[in-house]
Amino acid sequence: MSATGYNFAYLDPQTKRMIRRALLKAVAIPGYQVPFGSREMPLPYGWGTGGIQVTASVLGRDDVLKVIDQGSDDTVNAVNIRRFFARTADVATTDRTAEATVIQTRHRIPEAPLAEGQIMVYQVPEPEPMRRLEPREAVTRTLHALADYGFMHVKLYEDIARYGHIATTYDYPVMVNGRYLMSPSPIPKFDNPKLHRSPALQLFGAGREKRVYAVPPYTRVESLDFEDHPFSVQRWDEPCALCGADDSFLDEVVLDDAGGRMFVCSDSEYCASRQHAGHTGPAHRAQRGSLAAARAGEVGIEQGKPVPASNDTASARLGRGPASS
Amino acid sequence: MYVAVKGGETAILNAGTLLAQARRGDPAVSEVSVAQIAGQLRLGVARVMAEGSLYDEELAALALKQAAGDQVEAIFLLRAYRTTLPRFGYSQPLDTARMAVRRRISATFKELPGGQVLGPTYDYTQRLLDFSLLAGGEAPVVAEAAQPLPEHLPRGIDLLGEEGLIEPELPPPGDPAPADLSREPLSFPAGRATRLQNLARGDEGFLLALGYSTQRGYSHTHPFAGEIRMGEVALEVVPEELGFAIQIGEITVTECQMVNQFAGSSTTPPQFTRGYGLAFGEAERKTMAMALVDRALRCAELGEEPAAPAQQAEFVLSHSDNVEAGGFVQHLKLPHYVDFQSELELVRRMRAAIASAQPAQEQTA
Amino acid sequence: MNAPLLPGFAQPEDHAQRVFRLLLDALARPGRVQTLPFEFAAPAPLAPATGAAALALLDYETPVWLQSADSAPWLRFHAGCPLVDDPARARFALIDDAGAMPPLSAFAQGEPEYPDRSATLLIQVAGFAPHASTERGPTLRGPIWSGPGIADEVRLGVVGLPDGFWRDWQRNAGHFPLGVDLLLVAGAQVVGLPRTTTVREA
Numbered sequence: 001m002s003a004t005g006y007n008f009a010y011l012d013p014q015t016k017r018m019i020r021r022a023l024l025k026a027v028a029i030p031g032y033q034v035p036f037g038s039r040e041m042p043l044p045y046g047w048g049t050g051g052i053q054v055t056a057s058v059l060g061r062d063d064v065l066k067v068i069d070q071g072s073d074d075t076v077n078a079v080n081i082r083r084f085f086a087r088t089a090d091v092a093t094t095d096r097t098a099e100a101t102v103i104q105t106r107h108r109i110p111e112a113p114l115a116e117g118q119i120m121v122y123q124v125p126e127p128e129p130m131r132r133l134e135p136r137e138a139v140t141r142t143l144h145a146l147a148d149y150g151f152m153h154v155k156l157y158e159d160i161a162r163y164g165h166i167a168t169t170y171d172y173p174v175m176v177n178g179r180y181l182m183s184p185s186p187i188p189k190f191d192n193p194k195l196h197r198s199p200a201l202q203l204f205g206a207g208r209e210k211r212v213y214a215v216p217p218y219t220r221v222e223s224l225d226f227e228d229h230p231f232s233v234q235r236w237d238e239p240c241a242l243c244g245a246d247d248s249f250l251d252e253v254v255l256d257d258a259g260g261r262m263f264v265c266s267d268s269e270y271c272a273s274r275q276h277a278g279h280t281g282p283a284h285r286a287q288r289g290s291l292a293a294a295r296a297g298e299v300g301i302e303q304g305k306p307v308p309a310s311n312d313t314a315s316a317r318l319g320r321g322p323a324s325s
Numbered sequence: 326m327y328v329a330v331k332g333g334e335t336a337i338l339n340a341g342t343l344l345a346q347a348r349r350g351d352p353a354v355s356e357v358s359v360a361q362i363a364g365q366l367r368l369g370v371a372r373v374m375a376e377g378s379l380y381d382e383e384l385a386a387l388a389l390k391q392a393a394g395d396q397v398e399a400i401f402l403l404r405a406y407r408t409t410l411p412r413f414g415y416s417q418p419l420d421t422a423r424m425a426v427r428r429r430i431s432a433t434f435k436e437l438p439g440g441q442v443l444g445p446t447y448d449y450t451q452r453l454l455d456f457s458l459l460a461g462g463e464a465p466v467v468a469e470a471a472q473p474l475p476e477h478l479p480r481g482i483d484l485l486g487e488e489g490l491i492e493p494e495l496p497p498p499g500d501p502a503p504a505d506l507s508r509e510p511l512s513f514p515a516g517r518a519t520r521l522q523n524l525a526r527g528d529e530g531f532l533l534a535l536g537y538s539t540q541r542g543y544s545h546t547h548p549f550a551g552e553i554r555m556g557e558v559a560l561e562v563v564p565e566e567l568g569f570a571i572q573i574g575e576i577t578v579t580e581c582q583m584v585n586q587f588a589g590s591s592t593t594p595p596q597f598t599r600g601y602g603l604a605f606g607e608a609e610r611k612t613m614a615m616a617l618v619d620r621a622l623r624c625a626e627l628g629e630e631p632a633a634p635a636q637q638a639e640f641v642l643s644h645s646d647n648v649e650a651g652g653f654v655q656h657l658k659l660p661h662y663v664d665f666q667s668e669l670e671l672v673r674r675m676r677a678a679i680a681s682a683q684p685a686q687e688q689t690a
Numbered sequence: 691m692n693a694p695l696l697p698g699f700a701q702p703e704d705h706a707q708r709v710f711r712l713l714l715d716a717l718a719r720p721g722r723v724q725t726l727p728f729e730f731a732a733p734a735p736l737a738p739a740t741g742a743a744a745l746a747l748l749d750y751e752t753p754v755w756l757q758s759a760d761s762a763p764w765l766r767f768h769a770g771c772p773l774v775d776d777p778a779r780a781r782f783a784l785i786d787d788a789g790a791m792p793p794l795s796a797f798a799q800g801e802p803e804y805p806d807r808s809a810t811l812l813i814q815v816a817g818f819a820p821h822a823s824t825e826r827g828p829t830l831r832g833p834i835w836s837g838p839g840i841a842d843e844v845r846l847g848v849v850g851l852p853d854g855f856w857r858d859w860q861r862n863a864g865h866f867p868l869g870v871d872l873l874l875v876a877g878a879q880v881v882g883l884p885r886t887t888t889v890r891e892a
Contacts, residue, residue: 021781044655070660177838217841218841220838
């Protein structure tokens with residue numbers, strides 16, 4: 001018991017054993033959804049209870065925990081979950097990807113490469129990749145047993161026929177070790193390649209749906225695609241406005257009500273550490289000196305419209321660098 | 326900070342303080358006590374206990390107070406507390422035939438042994454707002470009945486059973502221990518014991534709507550309220566070291582047994598079928614709805630085609646829990662801007678492709 | 691007179707968590723030797739790591755098959771796990787004499803819809819012989835392990851497995867996704883062998 005009167009990391013020992021047993025089976029059958037006796041947690045279902053139960057079951061006193069939501073350590077849900085573990089487990093927390101031993105995430109994989117010994121814990125709202133095509137669990141379970149994933153391909157192909165593209169941009173289904181179709185959780189498909197042969201152990205928890213699953217290190221994870229329509233990820237026409245990164249997932253930030261916007265890294269720690277290392281993006285350069293107005297367009301041209309010369313506004317919002325965070 | 330939804334711990338803490346202040350309301354008005362809630366809002370407390378799956382009037386009343394009267398929030402609070410409790414063992418099955426009855430009615434018999442006992446019911450009150458309660462009117466004094474009720478009233482529906490007119494309620498072959506839904510995930514097909522557990526803690530509004538749908542033609546079960554009873558039943562456990570049952574307390578429950586559409590054939594003598602509902606506390610509407618849904622869900626075993634929503638076990642059982650449903654519906658409040666950004670990028674790209682193709686098409690036209 | 695039972699974990703929460711992480715690592719990185727991070731004594735014939743794994747994973751929800759009943763009182767007392775005679779009904783099996791163990795197919799294999807409902811076997815062996823780059827002695831040419839959790843491939847010899855074991859293992863892998871998962875134990879060391887791991891004799 002910790003000082004709060006609750007068990008270490010909230011869950012009682014029996015519940016942890018039950019989840020731990022499920023996790024061992026999950027690792028042994030990569031991509032297969034193991035049912036587990038998910039508990040009500042003091043956070044609502046759908047708000048990360050699966051990830052929290054997995055983290056609570058793996059976490060030890062020596063771990064260093066990072067929690068992100070939408071790639072950021074600072075969003076309210078990430079703050080709340082980190083606060084929960086700091087309170088019930090008294091573990092060290094960090095926002096540095098490289099320092100963390102356990103990273104709980106919702107909707108993103110950090111940009112910095114993961115390493116051996118790290119554990120990623122994904123919050124999963126809907127573990128069944130075929131659920132939107134087939135609502136009945138009894139049916140999808142049989143399809144997994146038969147490895148019959150034909151209609152998932154049909155669905156993607158119908159997209160191509162209708163839109164000319166596969167219209168799935170996040171929670172893009174993957175095949176794990178050539179056997180199980182798996183939901184990677186609602187990460188943007190941009191992050192899918194990071195799942196493939198990752199040196200980290202990747203655990204997935206769906207609390208409301210009462211399933212855990214896993215991808216062991218160095219396991220094949222392939223996004224579904226077609227020869228004539230190979231899988232591709234999102235690309236942006238410009239780098240991050242703050243750190244200049246051209247290899248990260250960018251959030252679109254609306255600056256004003258006149259169509260002004262800029263694009264910045266969704267992974268706030270990646271962006272901050274790049275800025276700390278001296279990288280700058282167009283917004284910083286624009287901020288400096290007389291070229292500001294001329295370069296404002298670099299900040300976030302959208303359909304040919306430069307960001308209005310509201311550099312006052314922009315600079316006020318750009319104040320967040322490593323020094324001020 | 327450049328992203329509006331980012332917020333620090335301070336914002337979260339401040340929101341909590343605001344909530345506590347709003348819950349307390351006007352400080353000039355005296356604070357409601359947990360004992361007052363447990364004693365005077367007992368039906369609200371009963372629902373929190375039933376759907377929170379924890380029989381504890383004080384904690385349920387506390388949850389209601391903390392939730393400012395929001396039942397689903399109170400149920401969630403009680404469930405989250407309940408998961409942390411150690412499990413000592415399982416009780417013996419409740420024997421509702423030995424209930425100390427406070428209310429017992431049957432719609433299928435004009436009269437039955439022990440009589441119709443109305444008890445504390447809203448049924449025949451005229452729904453007129455009682456303005457005397459505004460002034461804090463005193464409750465009337467209840468006169469003792471000349472004849473006390475018998476200690477135990479036989480279940481009306483059992484009278485039909487003696488004649489073989491209703492299907493017997495037999496344990497499944499081998500009498501296996503029922504699954505414990507609070508410890509094990511639901512899987513399909515789900516047996517009746519599992520289904521009843523799910524319904525017992527299912528959302529009253531959801532069950533009410535589904536039960537109602539069966540009366541409006543979405544499945545045909547022709548229900549009659551065979552018997553509804555409410556009162557106190559003994560809770561017994563068998564400690565391993567003793568080997569016999571001892572009573573550890575009693576709880577209030579409401580039980581509803583519906584008598585439904587008979588089944589049979591030219592060779593099998595027809596029998597009425599059953600639907601069952603049980604919940605903690607006084608919960609008549611809930612148990613009646615539950616009994617209707619239970620009967621509808623038995624369609625497969627009774628040879629009926631599962632066509633209506635209330636007959637779809639996976640649909641009903643997967644969506645009955647208001648803690649799950651409330652959480653997931655409301656999780657849409659959480660930031661989703663990364664996924665939205667992904668969609669936005671695709672939609673823009675597709676629109677741009679169409680826009681650049683359009684003029685060409687116009688020229689050829 | 692029965693000898694007094696050995697104690698369980700000195701720090702139940704903490705030790706259970708550390709043993710679990712060791713087992714998780716073992717199954718996530720097959721073929722890598724993991725070592726118990728603290729001293730632990732288990733009753734004969736259980737090796738320290740077998741006993742520690744048992745306390746970390748077993749409770750009243752896990753039917754256990756014991757090859758030798760000697761540790762039964764200790765397990766019943768500390769873990770409260772039900773013991774079963776039929777290996778097919780066990781979720782965990784504790785095997786101290788690999789030479790006399792039943793074939794892998796005697797244990798629960800899982801179901802096509804629920805392959806997780808298969809047994810996990812803790813099998814005690816004499817030791818592990820990693821592909822050591824010893825300068826003097828002959829380099830041990832252990833079998834080659836590959837599969838999820840292994841970057842490329844790894845060589846690891848296991849001392850004390852019965853003849854024909856790897857053929858039996860190959861049969862187990864042939865039924866994927868059904869099949870058992872193994873934790874091989876030597877003293878305080880553990881190596882994971884999940885059903886996805888292919889082992890080729892060199």
